[in-house]
Amino acid sequence: MAKLENPILMAKIGGAQGLRGEVRVSTYTDDPMALGDYGNLVTADGRVFEILEVREGKNVVVVRFRGINDRNAAESLNGLELFIERDNLPDDELDDDEFYYADLEGLEAVDAEGKSYGAVSAVYDFGAGDLLELKGAGRRPALIPFSEAAVLEIDLEAGRILIDPMAAGLIDNPDDKDQNGMSPFGKK
Numbered sequence: 001m002a003k004l005e006n007p008i009l010m011a012k013i014g015g016a017q018g019l020r021g022e023v024r025v026s027t028y029t030d031d032p033m034a035l036g037d038y039g040n041l042v043t044a045d046g047r048v049f050e051i052l053e054v055r056e057g058k059n060v061v062v063v064r065f066r067g068i069n070d071r072n073a074a075e076s077l078n079g080l081e082l083f084i085e086r087d088n089l090p091d092d093e094l095d096d097d098e099f100y101y102a103d104l105e106g107l108e109a110v111d112a113e114g115k116s117y118g119a120v121s122a123v124y125d126f127g128a129g130d131l132l133e134l135k136g137a138g139r140r141p142a143l144i145p146f147s148e149a150a151v152l153e154i155d156l157e158a159g160r161i162l163i164d165p166m167a168a169g170l171i172d173n174p175d176d177k178d179q180n181g182m183s184p185f186g187k188k
Contacts, residue, residue, distance in 0.1 A: 016074035
C-alpha cells in the first residue's frame with residue numbers, strides 16, 4: 001500500500017477487455033499511450049498497479065497490469081481512479097500557456113478591481129471546452145469557461161487568476177436589457 005502526498009488523477013479504469021485480465025482505461029493525459037511512462041499508478045486506497053502493456057482501443061487505451069490475469073480480476077477494478085505523485089509530472093515540458101489542472105485548484109479568481117469570485121475548486125472537461133468551478137464563502141458554486149476571454153491571466157506564484165466576470169458569465173452586461181428593463185436572465 002502506498003499513500004501519495006500530492007496525488008494527480010491520471011486515469012479511470014472501465015470494464016474488462018477480453019479474458020486475460022486486460023481493462024479499458026480512460027486517461028486524462030495529453031498522450032494516452034504514455035500512461036505507462038509515469039511509473040506505477042496508485043488508487044485512492046493505496047493499491048499500487050504496475051503497467052505491463054498499453055495498447056490503443058476504441059476511445060480508450062487497453063491496459064494489462066501485473067497480477068491481473070483473468071476477466072474476474074479485471075472486472076473487480078471497474079471504476080477505480082488511478083493517481084501518480086505530482087512530482088512525477090514533467091514541469092519543464094509545459095509551454096507558458098499550459099497548466100496541470102491540479103495546479104489551478106485553489107487559485108483565487110479575481111477581477112481587475114481585485115474583487116474575489118471564489119477559488120478554483122475543480123476543473124471539468126465535458127467535451128465542449130474546459131470549465132473552472134469557483135467556490136467562495138457565502139456563494140453558490142459557479143462554472144466559468146476556461147477560455148482566453150474569461151480567464152485573462154494565470155499567476156501560479158501569486159495564487160490567483162484574473163478573470164473578466166462578464167465574459168465568464170458571472171455578471172450581466174448592464175447594456176443588455178429588453179424594452180421592459182429586464183436582463184436576459186430575468187433580473188432587473
